[in-house]
Amino acid sequence: MSGHGQAQPMTSRRNGPLTGRAEVPGDKSISHRALILGALAVGETKITGLLEGQDVLDTAKAMRAFGAEVIHHGPGSWSVHGVGVGGFAEPAEVIDCGNSGTGVRLIMGCMATSPITATFTGDASLRKRPMGRVTDPLALFGAKAYGRKGGRLPMTVVGAASPVPVRYATPVASAQVKSAVLLAGLNAPGQTVVIEREATRDHSERMLVGFGAELTVEDGAEGRVITLTGQPELKAQTVAVPRDPSSAAFPVCAALVVEGSEIFVPGVSQNLTRNGLYLTLVEMGADIAFENPREEGGEPVADLRVRFGPLKGIEVPPERAPSMIDEYPILSVVAACAEGRTVMRGVKELRVKESDRIDAMARGLEACGVQVEEDEDTLIVYGMGAGGVPGGATCKTHIDHRIAMSFLVLGMAAQKPVSVDDGSPIATSFPAFLPLMARLGADVSDL
Numbered sequence: 001m002s003g004h005g006q007a008q009p010m011t012s013r014r015n016g017p018l019t020g021r022a023e024v025p026g027d028k029s030i031s032h033r034a035l036i037l038g039a040l041a042v043g044e045t046k047i048t049g050l051l052e053g054q055d056v057l058d059t060a061k062a063m064r065a066f067g068a069e070v071i072h073h074g075p076g077s078w079s080v081h082g083v084g085v086g087g088f089a090e091p092a093e094v095i096d097c098g099n100s101g102t103g104v105r106l107i108m109g110c111m112a113t114s115p116i117t118a119t120f121t122g123d124a125s126l127r128k129r130p131m132g133r134v135t136d137p138l139a140l141f142g143a144k145a146y147g148r149k150g151g152r153l154p155m156t157v158v159g160a161a162s163p164v165p166v167r168y169a170t171p172v173a174s175a176q177v178k179s180a181v182l183l184a185g186l187n188a189p190g191q192t193v194v195i196e197r198e199a200t201r202d203h204s205e206r207m208l209v210g211f212g213a214e215l216t217v218e219d220g221a222e223g224r225v226i227t228l229t230g231q232p233e234l235k236a237q238t239v240a241v242p243r244d245p246s247s248a249a250f251p252v253c254a255a256l257v258v259e260g261s262e263i264f265v266p267g268v269s270q271n272l273t274r275n276g277l278y279l280t281l282v283e284m285g286a287d288i289a290f291e292n293p294r295e296e297g298g299e300p301v302a303d304l305r306v307r308f309g310p311l312k313g314i315e316v317p318p319e320r321a322p323s324m325i326d327e328y329p330i331l332s333v334v335a336a337c338a339e340g341r342t343v344m345r346g347v348k349e350l351r352v353k354e355s356d357r358i359d360a361m362a363r364g365l366e367a368c369g370v371q372v373e374e375d376e377d378t379l380i381v382y383g384m385g386a387g388g389v390p391g392g393a394t395c396k397t398h399i400d401h402r403i404a405m406s407f408l409v410l411g412m413a414a415q416k417p418v419s420v421d422d423g424s425p426i427a428t429s430f431p432a433f434l435p436l437m438a439r440l441g442a443d444v445s446d447l
């Protein structure tokens with residue numbers, strides 16, 4: 001799986017309306033952070049609703065390798081006995097983060113200010129992704145990194161024995177870079193400051209405060225200024241992981257494009273740094289009711305009631321990109337099923353995800369009979385209206401779970417079936433995607 005094992009072709013085809021309740025798994029970003037902060041805290045952190053996708057399981061394994069005790073009690077229920085800030089042991093084995101950019105970048109951050117050395121690797125997708133964006137700021141703390149050309153994995157990081165605090169303005173909008181610097185700052189004396197021009201997902205900030213770190217956020221002329229006081233004693237917490245809005249996107253968008261559908265998706269995080277897709281869908285005319293808004297596990301959540309209906313193409317405001325960065329693949333499927341064109345600008349970060357997502361979506365949509373235009377930073381999709389996409393192609397997923405799920409959703413609405421060459425990476429973020437969609441009435445199989 002996730003590029004290590006056998007390719008798993010999958011196919012979906014039109015099959016009447018989708019109806020019922022879709023309980024999507026726990027948030028991937030929060031799940032990684034719950035394990036990592038639990039490992040850096042003193043005492044026993046208890047976690048419920050943890051995503052048991054391969055990305056998060058690889059982070060759990062890594063935390064054990066650095067000396068934390070990580071115990072699986074039952075579905076979604078985990079505990080972590082942490083080693084305290086600065087307490088990481090040197091791992092005896094290579095840390096394999098599988099398919100996970102979040103896992104490897106955050107873990108590099110939290111070991112980089114301890115006097116230990118670790119070697120990181122990942123699957124064929126992760127080994128292509130740039131790590132310099134993280135190792136550059138980690139070098140300012142005094143850490144050293146030795147990787148392949150272009151800052152690629154496998155890579156050895158030598159942590160700083162006497163780290164100094166850092167002030168760093170992130171050159172790209174990236175929560176992974178921000179989080180790596182903050183996690184490194186935990187074991188540096190004094191104040192570490194991260195400045196981001198555009199707000200990215202804020203789970204690290206929220207959870208660091210929750211675990212007892214001293215952290216402030218101010219909006220200044222330069223952007224969001226995050227100041228962390230180093231060498232706190234993090235205290236073990238109880239973490240209830242809310243459901244993942246990025247995973248919810250797949251059944252939600254499927255219901256929007258499959259005629260006659262109506263589904264209910266309970267308890268989806270509505271964190272403002274994550275809800276860009278939902279704003280965009282509403283602007284396209286989507287019938288989504290946000291019911292029973294409340295707070296769960298320190299995050300705003302709502303129950304979503306989603307109904308099929310006509311959709312129109314729009315220009316997605318580029319400044320919205322950080323709050324929906326993982327949702328452009330599925331948005332481009334919705335765009336193909338809408339009337340008129342949808343313009344997605346400011347999306348060049350998609351080129352350095354699990355795959356080049358602009359290219360993967362453009363080629364697969366074209367193969368399914370949809371007209372697209374792209375440049376380095378833009379994807380434009382010409383909508384064919386509800387039921388108008390011909391389909392009838394096999395799309396390449398390039399070891400990318402979101403590409404696989406997006407094309408399988410397209411097959412549920414297209415005139416002819418849509419296949420993917422390899423759906424196995426879906427298990428990195430949404431292991432129960434197939435049975436969940438089948439329960440809603442979708443005809444999707446791994447045959």
Ligand SMILES: O=C(O)C1=C[C@@H](OP(=O)(O)O)[C@@H](O)[C@H](O)C1
Pocket residue numbers: 028029030101102173174175176177179201325326349
């Ligand atoms: O911090 C995180 O949990 C994530 C940050 C984003 O990546 P970037 O920081 O590269 O934008 C996102 O794409 C990824 O799925 C999860």
Ligand SMILES: C=C(OP(=O)(O)O)C(=O)O
Pocket residue numbers: 099100101102103326353354402429
């Ligand atoms: C980009 C993603 O994850 P990561 O960067 O953690 O591999 C994603 O889940 O869409």
